Amino acid sequence: MLKVRVIPVLLLRHWGLEKTIRFSNPKYVGCPINAARVFNQHNVDELILLDIVATLENRPPEIEVVKQISAETSMPFTVGGGISNINVIRELLNAGADRVVLNTSVIEVPDLLQKSAEQFGRQCIVASIDVRKVDGGYEVFTHGGRKSTGLNPIELAKRVEAEGAGEILITSIDRDGTLEGYDLDLIKMITDNVQIPVIACGGAGSVKDLADAYYQSGVSAVACGAFFLFYGPRRTVLITYPTEEQLLEYFKPEHIRKRDPKKPIDLELSRL
Amino acid sequence: METVTNKNKGLKIAIIDYSAGNIHSVYRAFYKAGVSIEVINRETDLDSFDAIVLPGVGACGSAMDFLTKSGLTKKLNHYVLELKKPILGICLGFQIMAEFSEEGKAKGLGWIPVNVYHIRSVVKDFVRVPHIGWNDVKTNKEELSLLSGMIEKPNFYFAHSYFVPLKEIEGKLGITEYGIPFISLYENRNIYATQFHPEKSYIGGAMLIQNFLNEVLNAKS
Numbered sequence: 099m100l101k102v103r104v105i106p107v108l109l110l111r112h113w114g115l116e117k118t119i120r121f122s123n124p125k126y127v128g129c130p131i132n133a134a135r136v137f138n139q140h141n142v143d144e145l146i147l148l149d150i151v152a153t154l155e156n157r158p159p160e161i162e163v164v165k166q167i168s169a170e171t172s173m174p175f176t177v178g179g180g181i182s183n184i185n186v187i188r189e190l191l192n193a194g195a196d197r198v199v200l201n202t203s204v205i206e207v208p209d210l211l212q213k214s215a216e217q218f219g220r221q222c223i224v225a226s227i228d229v230r231k232v233d234g235g236y237e238v239f240t241h242g243g244r245k246s247t248g249l250n251p252i253e254l255a256k257r258v259e260a261e262g263a264g265e266i267l268i269t270s271i272d273r274d275g276t277l278e279g280y281d282l283d284l285i286k287m288i289t290d291n292v293q294i295p296v297i298a299c300g301g302a303g304s305v306k307d308l309a310d311a312y313y314q315s316g317v318s319a320v321a322c323g324a325f326f327l328f329y330g331p332r333r334t335v336l337i338t339y340p341t342e343e344q345l346l347e348y349f350k351p352e353h354i355r356k357r358d359p360k361k362p363i364d365l366e367l368s369r370l
Numbered sequence: 371m372e373t374v375t376n377k378n379k380g381l382k383i384a385i386i387d388y389s390a391g392n393i394h395s396v397y398r399a400f401y402k403a404g405v406s407i408e409v410i411n412r413e414t415d416l417d418s419f420d421a422i423v424l425p426g427v428g429a430c431g432s433a434m435d436f437l438t439k440s441g442l443t444k445k446l447n448h449y450v451l452e453l454k455k456p457i458l459g460i461c462l463g464f465q466i467m468a469e470f471s472e473e474g475k476a477k478g479l480g481w482i483p484v485n486v487y488h489i490r491s492v493v494k495d496f497v498r499v500p501h502i503g504w505n506d507v508k509t510n511k512e513e514l515s516l517l518s519g520m521i522e523k524p525n526f527y528f529a530h531s532y533f534v535p536l537k538e539i540e541g542k543l544g545i546t547e548y549g550i551p552f553i554s555l556y557e558n559r560n561i562y563a564t565q566f567h568p569e570k571s572y573i574g575g576a577m578l579i580q581n582f583l584n585e586v587l588n589a590k591s
Contacts, residue, residue, distance in 0.1 A: 100548060101504040101525065141572055143504060144527075168394055174527050174570040191427065194394040196529065196570060219429055219462075221500040221529040264500045264531070295498040318498060355504040356525045358574040 101355040102312050103143040103319035104340065106326045107299060108133055110149040110179065112160055117327055118150070119275035121228070121243035127327055127335045131166045137326075138171035140339035141357055145175040146199065146267070146297075146321060148226075150242050152180025153202045161193050168194020176224055182207050187214050191222065199267060201226040202240040204258055205247060215262025224297070225263035227254055229284055230271040236284055243271045251284065252291050259292045266296045267321065273301025275324045280311045289316035297321050305340050309348035378583050381405040381590075384419040386446075386463075388428065388436040396425040396460065399569035399579055413441035416449045421586040426461025426567075430486065430532070431474025433466050443479065450481060454560045456586045461530060464556065464563035473532050481561055482541075484534045484553065492535050493549030500531040507544040507554050507566070514542050514557055516564070516581045524574045526554070526566035533565060560589065 108130055109116045115133055116124040127133075130147065137145055147167070149159040159179045167175065177190050178199025187198050203210050204225050215223050228239050229251045238249040255266055268288045270281040278301050285298045295318035298311045302322035311320050329336035345354050383405045387393050393409065400407050400423065408419070416422060437443045450457050459467050468478040471486035478486070489499045506523040517524060528546070536543070536551040544555025546565070554565040562582055568575035 099506065100501065103503045165394075169398060172395075172399065172570065172572050172575060174529070174567070192394060194398070196395070196567075216429070218427065219531065221502060221531055222427070265502060293496070293498055295500070295502055318503065356506070356521060356523070358521055358524060358572070358577065 099352050100318070101143070102308075102349060102353050103297075104308060104345070105144045105146055105297065105319055105321040106137050106142055106339065107146045107148065107321045107323045109323060110147055110159060110163065111151050112149070113163060116150065117275060117323055119324075121271050121274055124150070125333075130163055131170065133327075133337060134167040134175070135170050136337045137339065138173050140337075142173060142339055143355055144319070145171075145173060147175065147177050147179075148199060149179030153241055154244075156180070158182075158186040159190070161189055164190055164193040164195050178224070178226060182210070184210065184214055184217065187218065187222075191218065197222050197224055197264075199224045199226045200263075201228065202245075204263075205238075205240055205249070205254075211258060211261040211263060215264070220262050220264035220294075223263055224265045224267050225258035226267040226269065227251055227258070227288075228269045228271055236287070239271060252287055255288045255292050259294050263294060265294055265318075266292060267299055268296060270300035276301055277303025277324055279303060279307045280315070280320075282311060282315050285311060285315040285317060295319065305344050305348050308340075308345075312349070312353070376404045377587065378404040378580075381420045381583060381586060382418065383407050383421050383423060383586075384410050384414075384416055385423045385425060386437075386442065387411040387425075388433045393425045393427070395567075395569040396423060399576065402576070403579055403583055405583065410442070411440075413445060416445045417453060419449075419455070420590055421456040421458065421582070422446070422449060424457065424459040424463030424466065426459070426463040426465070428462060429473055430462060430465055430471040430478070431476040433462060434476050434478065437466070437479075446479065450560065456560045456562065456582070456589050458582050459561075459563035460569070461565060461567060464565055465532060465534070467561065467563055468534060471532065482534075482556060482558070482563070483539055484537055486532050486534055488532055489549065495549050497549040500529060501533070501548045502529045503527070505546050505548065505554075505566075507546055510543045510545055512542045514544055514555060515585055516555060516557060516562060516578050517544065518581050518584075520574060520577055526564070526568065526571045526574060526578075528554075528566045530565060
């Protein structure tokens with residue numbers, strides 16, 4: 099049976115790692131390569147890296163960061179931020195990323211989604227949709243939450259599915275970094291309207307939040323940033339990831355990935 | 371100081387690059403195992419390699435086009451069918467070993483007597499497609515060499531929209547469920563293939579690659 103994916107999301111600014119609250123007040127939290135290495139040691143199900151200023155600076159994510167992370171890990175990882183053409187996608191995949199995330203360009207670059215899905219397969223392409231509550235309704239924002247689009251999230255979700263997205267990353271801007279739990283209404287709106295897998299993001303603060311999203315909103319994966327990066331009320335930076343035992347408190351055993359208990363040490367020695 | 375000897379050292383592995391995307395991770399996984407690797411992207415004499423890896427990114431039709439146009443299909447057929455030397459296909463690399471793929475209505479290499487279908491054309495119940503994430507691999511009857519030493523029903527990372535529904539064929543099979551049972555691992559004589567990505571599956575994946583290299587070492591001696 100397919101397992102739930104519990105995915106840490108790392109926010110990049112060039113070579114630095116940051117964390118925001120409601121998409122603002124970025125706090126520097128360290129080096130993304132170290133963080134990726136630690137998450138690799140935690141055996142995370144997958145990792146997502148998003149450069150949050152790339153679109154504003156009109157550039158793709160740092161290829162070198164992707165290369166180094168790929169060299170030091172053996173987990174699936176997905177990269178996004180400022181991707182506006184097919185050559186950048188090819189470069190990122192060649193640098194070792196398994197999948198790419200398109201957000202602003204889904205709306206601003208016609209055909210990119212369709213062409214990239216045709217070329218690399220739709221399992222490679224994640225469409226990211228950032229949503230904020232406006233006047234009691236939901237609205238899609240681009241450019242890291244700065245630009246209003248007037249689009250309804252359901253409408254956009256259906257559109258990206260039709261154009262070739264292999265998965266949707268749905269993020270609640272209002273819940274980002276708050277640890278208050280996911281916006282289940284928003285997430286359910288998306289999962290009810292598409293047949294591709296959906297990743298929930300924004301607001302998780304406990305394993306219970308992860309399980310609630312998984313069992314109540316039909317997502318295939320649950321992503322979070324602050325929950326895995328900070329510890330305690332003073333938000334000390336500490337990278338954590340739930341253990342199998344912690345997940346088992348809220349998830350059914352058949353939904354949790356089985357990890358091989360063997361230590362990688364013998365295999366790592368083989369290069370010597 | 372104790373010296374660690376590496377039995378993989380000296381093995382020559384060719385990785386076929388059909389310029390459709392990411393071979394970096396596959397390269398790293400074999401590099402870590404200590405073998406010497408050559409990346410092949412045009413017609414080359416393959417006979418001196420101890421094993422070949424067909425990685426998997428892109429679409430079936432364009433990968434087959436590339437192999438045919440570059441002249442590699444002929445070289446691969448000779449290597450696999452006549453020399454009978456070991457080959458490992460990963461994801462799309464597995465699918466192009468089939469007879470036919472619904473993806474782009476493409477004819478495959480035809481080494482495995484199966485067809486590749488879109489998940490949605492055969493699964494009646496609702497499943498989300500692509501199939502992305504970690505799933506169990508169980509064996510049909512016999513123990514698989516590639517899963518040797520692993521836990522029962524180990525989990526591997528999958529990312530695909532097309533698959534090979536379970537069918538009785540010659541060879542040892544690994545089976546995964548997604549709507550219906552499908553073939554996620556195949557071993558028959560010198561042909562090895564996985565629908566999942568061992569290079570992205572942590573220690574289990576590294577063990578699988580070592581198990582493949584053990585088979586290569588056996589074939590060599």
